[in-house]
Every structure is written in structure tokens, then in C-alpha cells.
Amino acid sequence: MKLDIRYFAWLRERVGTAAEQVETEAATVADLIAELRARDEGYAYAFSDTGAIRAAVDHELVEFDAALSGAREVAFFPPMTGG
Structure with a gap:
């Protein structure tokens, strides 16, 4: 399946993009994280x-x-913080 992935704050800085579309076989969010973690x-x-x-x-x-x-x-x- 194709998913649009969005990254915010320091996650965006670490992966180097604010958004991307990925092809994935992940069944859960945890599976998707494992796939992404293995990229680089x-x-x-x-x-x-x-x-x-x-x-x-x-x-x-x-x-x-x-x-x-x-x-x-x-x-x-x-996580969001108040302020």
C-alpha cells in the first residue's frame, strides 16, 4: 500500500524531509517504524x-x-506541550 508520511519538528530534521510517499507492507504503525528505521x-x-x-x-x-x-x-x- 502507498502511504503519505509526514514528519514534524526534530523528526523532520533527522530524516531530512517534511513529507514523502512510501510503499509499505506494514500492518501497524510499529511495523512502519521498523521499515523506516531500516532505511538509513x-x-x-x-x-x-x-x-x-x-x-x-x-x-x-x-x-x-x-x-x-x-x-x-x-x-x-x-509529544505536544502546553505553553
């Missing part, structure tokens, strides 16, 4: 601490075990 050092670094990352599938905040079936977009970003 920048992705491995960006996803090295998954405790500091949040994910949204089609604009819905999800856990990493969320299914990707039928998804069109996945966004990765650091």
Missing part, C-alpha cells in the same frame, strides 16, 4: 527513542499497535 542512519536516529514520538493515522492520534489497513496518511511528531 537518519531514520534510525529519528526513530531511536519511540517513547519520544507520537503518531497519527489519518489525523487521529494512535498507539503504535494501530492497524494501517485503509490508511492514507501517517504523521510522526514529538
Whole structure:
């Protein structure tokens, strides 16, 4: 399946792009992270601490075990803080 992937804040800086389209066989967000992490050092670094990352599938905040079936977009970003 094809997914639009969006990266925000320091994740964008580490992977070197704000958005991309990927072809994936990932069943869950965790599977997608594993695929991305294996791409190169920048992705491995960006996803090295998954405790500091949040994910949204089609604009819905999800856990990493969320299914990707039928998804069109996945966004990765650091936890939001108030201010």
C-alpha cells in the first residue's frame, strides 16, 4: 500500500524531509517504524527513542499497535506541550 508520511519538528530534521510517499507492507504503525528505521542512519536516529514520538493515522492520534489497513496518511511528531 502507498502511504503519505509526514514528519514534524526534530523528526523532520533527522530524516531530512517534511513529507514523502512510501510503499509499505506494514500492518501497524510499529511495523512502519521498523521499515523506516531500516532505511538509513537518519531514520534510525529519528526513530531511536519511540517513547519520544507520537503518531497519527489519518489525523487521529494512535498507539503504535494501530492497524494501517485503509490508511492514507501517517504523521510522526514529538509529544505536544502546553505553553
